[in-house]
Amino acid sequence: MTETQLIKRAQNGDEDAFRELVETHQSKVYHLLLGMLRSPEVAGDLTQETFIKAWKSLSRFRLDSTFWTWLYRIAYRSALDYIKLKKLDLTYLAEEELNLQAEEKAEPLAAVLAKDRTQELFSALQELSFNNRVAIVLYYFQGLSYKEIAAVTKRRLGSIRTDLHRGKTKLRQILCRRWGLPDETEGEDQIDHSEPGCL
C-alpha cells in the first residue's frame, strides 16, 4: 500500500493505517529532535507529541507536501515551543543530560568508538546556537535542500544560508579546539561566547 493510500485511510479514521505511518516515520522524527535538542528523553516525548498533533490535524493535511516534511514542520515547532516554554539555554545544557554514553556492560570496541564519536558530535553541536544547529542537522545530517529547510522552519533562504555557513565554520572551530588542532580560520569567524544559545 502506498503512503498516500495510508494517509487517506488514516484521514478516514483508520488507526492501523496511522500506526503504519508512525512506524515508518518515527525514527526520522526522533533523530531530528535528538539532533535539535540532544536529550533522548525529550526527543522521545516530543516525537510522541508530534504524532499526536499530526493525528489531530490529519484531516487538514492536503497532500501538497511530503508527509515527512509536514511531520518535520510539526516537530520543529514543537521543539521551538519546548525551548520557549522551558526557557532553556540549550547551549550550556549539562553534559549529563546527554544520555549517549557507552553503557556499563562490556561492548565491542567498534561500538564504544561509535558511541564516542556520537558523543563528540552531539557535544560539539551543543555549542552552536539553536538556528545554526537546526540548519546543520537538516542540511548536512538529514540531507535536506535549502527549499525543504525553508519549508520546515518557515525561514528565509538567506537566513538559512547564513546559519549554515556560520554553523559549519563554528563546528570546525569547535572540533579543532576540542582535538587540539591548529585552526587556520582563527579570527575570521570566531565563536561568540557572549550570546550563548540565542534563538
Added chain:
Amino acid sequence: MRQREKIRSIILNRDAYERAMEELHKLQAPGVYSGLGKALGWNEQPVPPYLTEEIMKEIRQCREEIELDRRVMFSGGFLLLVLLTLIILTSIDALNTLSPVVRNQAITGFFWMVTSLVGSGWVLFLSLLRYQQKDHSRDSADHPLAQIIRYLRLKR
C-alpha cells in the same frame, strides 16, 4: 582509529572539510546513515521501544475524548433547544396578556436580542474559522484555543 585520524586530517584542512561536508549533504537523507555520517558521529540511535504503543494509546484516548465531547455537545444543544422552545412558548403566552402597544415593543426587543446574539455568534465563528485557516498555513497542529492559551503563556 585510522578512521578517526582521517576525520582529523579532513577537519585540519579547510578545503577538505568543505568538500567532505558537501559530500555528506549528498549522501545523507532522512532515515539514511551513510559511512561518512557515521564516521562523524551521526549514528542511528535506538528509538524508545514503547513509543508506537504510547502514541497509539494517546490517540485512542483522544478519540474517546472527542466522542465524549461530541455527545456532551449534542446533549447540551438538545437541552438548549428544549429550553429555548419553552421560553418562546411561555413568552407567547405572556405576550397574549399584554396590550397591543406593549406587545409590539416586546416583540421588537425580542427580535433585536435574538439578532444580536446570532450576529455575535456568527462573528465569533468566522474569526475562529479565519484563525484556523491562518493556522493551517503555518502547519501548526494545535487546536486554536490551545494555541491562544499557549500564546498567552508565552507572552507572560
